[in-house]
Amino acid sequence: MDDPDRHKSLRRRTYRVPLNQMLGREGRQDIMLRAIIVHGGAGRVPGDELAPRQAILDQATGLALDALSQGQAPLLAVEHAVNLLEDSDLFNAGRGGAMRLEGSVSLDASCMTSELDCGAVADLRGIRHAISIARLVMEETPYVLLVGRASTELALQFGHQLEDLHTERNIRRWLTARQALEQLPYKEQLRLLRGLASSAEETGRHGTVGAVALSDDGRLACGTSTGGIASPLTHEGRVGDTPLIGAGTYCNEYGGASSTGVGEAITRATLSREVVRLIESGLHPQEAAERAIERFAAQTGSEAGVIALDRRGRHGAAYNTSMMQTAFAHD
Numbered sequence: 001m002d003d004p005d006r007h008k009s010l011r012r013r014t015y016r017v018p019l020n021q022m023l024g025r026e027g028r029q030d031i032m033l034r035a036i037i038v039h040g041g042a043g044r045v046p047g048d049e050l051a052p053r054q055a056i057l058d059q060a061t062g063l064a065l066d067a068l069s070q071g072q073a074p075l076l077a078v079e080h081a082v083n084l085l086e087d088s089d090l091f092n093a094g095r096g097g098a099m100r101l102e103g104s105v106s107l108d109a110s111c112m113t114s115e116l117d118c119g120a121v122a123d124l125r126g127i128r129h130a131i132s133i134a135r136l137v138m139e140e141t142p143y144v145l146l147v148g149r150a151s152t153e154l155a156l157q158f159g160h161q162l163e164d165l166h167t168e169r170n171i172r173r174w175l176t177a178r179q180a181l182e183q184l185p186y187k188e189q190l191r192l193l194r195g196l197a198s199s200a201e202e203t204g205r206h207g208t209v210g211a212v213a214l215s216d217d218g219r220l221a222c223g224t225s226t227g228g229i230a231s232p233l234t235h236e237g238r239v240g241d242t243p244l245i246g247a248g249t250y251c252n253e254y255g256g257a258s259s260t261g262v263g264e265a266i267t268r269a270t271l272s273r274e275v276v277r278l279i280e281s282g283l284h285p286q287e288a289a290e291r292a293i294e295r296f297a298a299q300t301g302s303e304a305g306v307i308a309l310d311r312r313g314r315h316g317a318a319y320n321t322s323m324m325q326t327a328f329a330h331d
């Protein structure tokens with residue numbers, strides 16, 4: 001596992017994972033049999049949430065590694081890891097999904113494998129495990145992206161239960177956050193939101209989650225799940241990068257990546273695809289993640305983070321926010 005204290009680094013620049021964290025147990029860049037990396041969103045998190053969030057991220061990598069050791073596909077390992085994070089209200093996904101200005105909880109998620117199979121949902125409501133519904137879209141429908149009521153209907157058809165995802169904690173945050181916007185006419189709200197749109201630090205609540213996994217037969221999969229941008233509140237119908245293949249999530253036979261941060265900028269830069277493109281060109285995933293974040297920052301002036309894994313099980317993580325919590329495990 002990575003050093004649990006690394007999230008304490010609060011440097012405002014592209015973060016570099018120390019070299020010894022990129023190396024295998026013997027200090028060489030070993031080819032790893034099975035590997036998993038997860039993230040819990042890019043941007044500042046309240047101090048008292050850091051340790052409990054890190055514990056869940058670490059637990060998620062453990063679950064995923066167990067699944068991989070039992071011979072399960074990397075996509076299932078990703079799903080197990082992300083489901084655990086979606087179960088916690090400490091992350092902005094699943095049960096912890098942020099509320100929109102109008103009061104709804106609307107979830108986005110996507111997943112992809114090294115065979116280029118992929119699926120995604122946007123504006124999914126009342127279903128906690130958005131990543132699982134993205135997998136259903138991939139495996140059970142002829143589509144790649146299903147939005148709104150149709151995504152909830154698919155989930156119900158396959159046995160998922162409707163649930164009220166409004167938590168007390170999120171209602172409290174929503175009541176405070178909407179004060180900035182609720183009195184304004186719609187066009188004024190849009191103007192204010194446009195002014196804040198490039199900063200993930202301005203947005204007070206983070207916790208999009210994502211994972212990339214490698215199985216011992218060399219297959220990769222990745223997935224990302226979010227409740228969207230939490231503060232300032234966004235309008236119903238706003239969809240960020242998370243369900244967009246190439247933006248929030250991308251995977252092919254060379255590597256996989258999951259991004260988090262300001263969704264509109266990540267979409268313009270197709271950040272996850274960019275990281276995998278750099279891995280394809282021969283870069284170590286750490287180098288690929290750093291270069292992609294540097295380019296992203298220069299191109300968009302915005303903030304994001306990304307995790308990546310290549311087909312040798314080597315991992316990378318970079319961000320230009322103040323922090324991004326991650327966990328990595330391999331055997």
Ligand code: ASP
Pocket residue numbers: 041042206207208226227228229239240241242259260261262263264266
């Ligand atoms: N990328 C997500 C979105 O824009 C938010 C985040 O990752 O913090 O919806």
